[in-house]
Amino acid sequence: MVILKKFSCGPFQTNAYLLICPQTHKGAFIDPAPDSYHDLSKAAQDYKMEAILITHSHWDHMCDTKKLKSSFEVPIYVHKADSFNLSHPGSDGLPLFRPTEGVQPDCNLVDGQILTIGHLQIQVIHTPGHTPGGVCFYLKKEKILISGDTLFKGAIGNLSFPTANPEAMWKSLKILGQLPKDTHIYPGHGSSTTIGAESHFLSGEKLF
Numbered sequence: 001m002v003i004l005k006k007f008s009c010g011p012f013q014t015n016a017y018l019l020i021c022p023q024t025h026k027g028a029f030i031d032p033a034p035d036s037y038h039d040l041s042k043a044a045q046d047y048k049m050e051a052i053l054i055t056h057s058h059w060d061h062m063c064d065t066k067k068l069k070s071s072f073e074v075p076i077y078v079h080k081a082d083s084f085n086l087s088h089p090g091s092d093g094l095p096l097f098r099p100t101e102g103v104q105p106d107c108n109l110v111d112g113q114i115l116t117i118g119h120l121q122i123q124v125i126h127t128p129g130h131t132p133g134g135v136c137f138y139l140k141k142e143k144i145l146i147s148g149d150t151l152f153k154g155a156i157g158n159l160s161f162p163t164a165n166p167e168a169m170w171k172s173l174k175i176l177g178q179l180p181k182d183t184h185i186y187p188g189h190g191s192s193t194t195i196g197a198e199s200h201f202l203s204g205e206k207l208f
Contacts, residue, residue: 004144009034014033015189029068037071054076058149058161077107079108124136128172138183144184170204174202
């Protein structure tokens with residue numbers, strides 16, 4: 001069992017998540033989007049928050065990270081390849097549509113790493129392509145993949161941004177294609193889907 005609450009916030013309706021182990025009431029924030037601080041903080045009042053997890057460091061996925069860090073005093077996790085943009089927002093060449101305060105990460109995520117939140121086991125899957133340090137968070141037992149901007153319902157992450165890498169994306173999608181087809185995908189924008197429903201993206205072949 002798992003509690004996963006979604007809050008779509010900011011100018012791009014970015015999905016921020018609250019992930020909770022119902023047995024221990026321990027939890028993690030995932031991708032604190034612009035304007036998500038109030039909703040996330042209110043939803044987290046009855047839980048013991050232990051981490052802020054960042055799928056990638058585009059400003060719309062981390063804009064409220066500094067506020068949450070200050071309030072909850074929990075460590076921030078991001079892949080090393082995206083860590084500089086977290087501490088220096090906009091260094092990835094994307095315009096900042098909101099004032100975004102940089103924050104220093106506490107821990108670097110590594111491919112294959114297992115994070116423990118209560119009884120939840122969260123596997124880090126490095127999925128470069130949309131950004132160099134993009135990751136997905138996979139809960140095997142619960143059949144959940146929090147995919148950031150790697151994979152959406154009916155789409156993949158934008159590959160026209162300055163630090164995007166199409167060749168890396170095809171490899172990342174092929175890795176995700178190895179997950180069970182009934183794995184539920186919770187993306188960085190839009191509604192949920194499944195690995196099976198998006199299988200046409202996951203062959204590893206070039207899409208364009």
